[in-house]
Amino acid sequence: MSWTDERVETLKRMWAEGQSASQIAKELGGVTRNAVIGKVHRLGLSNRNDDTPEAAPAAAPEAKPAPAAAAPKPAPEPAPEPKPAAAAAAAPAPQPEPEPEAAAPAASNFNRRPIVPAGQPLPPQPSANEISPEALASVREVEKRARKLSLMELTERTCKWPIGDPATDKFWFCGLPSVAGKPYCEAHVGVAFQPMSSRRDRRR
DNA sequence: CCCTGATTCGC
C-alpha cells in the first residue's frame, strides 16, 4: 500500500480527530501503526503545536470520542454489534449488588432510587426473570472481580458493561477481557445478547 | 499484559 492522497487525507483527518495511530492503521488497512506514526511525523503533524513557541496553550480542549457503552456510537464504524435483545430493558437494576458487607462506617449509604443524570436511558441492566439463572449467577460472580475501569480505560478488548450507579462514585465498567468482536466479557455477553425466545409472551 | 507515541536507521 502506498500513501495516496486519499489515504493521507484520511490519516490527517483521523489524526486531527484524536484517533490513535493504531486505530488509523486499522481503518486504512495494509499499514501498521508504525507506518502511520512514521507518516505523521514526516508530514510534520506529530504534535498539534503551531506558532507561538512561548504561548503555552494550557487549554487543551480534549474532545475525545468516548467509547461509551451507554451512548450511541459516535464512530462511523460498521458496528459489528449484533442487536442486543436486552437493550430495551428499562427495568431498574434488581440490585444484585453483592455488598452485604457494609464497611461504611458513616452514613454514606443512600438508599434512594438511583438518579440517572440525563438523557441516555439506563444501560442494559439485566432485567432478571428473562435470563438464565446461570447467566445471572455468572454475572454476579464476575462483577465481584470486575476490574472497575473508568471510561477512559476501556479498550476494544475490555468488557464495557457498566456497573453501579452513574450518579455516584460507585460506578465503573467491568473491564474484564471481552469476547472477541463483542463489547462484553463472556458473562455479560450472556445477559446482553439474549435469543429472542423466552421474552415472547410479554404482555403489557 | 494491554496500550500509547517517538525515534532510529536500513531499505
Add this chain to the structure above:
DNA sequence: GCGAATCAGG
C-alpha cells in the same frame, strides 16, 4: 519516503 524495530512511557 517508508516502516519495522526499538524505545519510553501509562
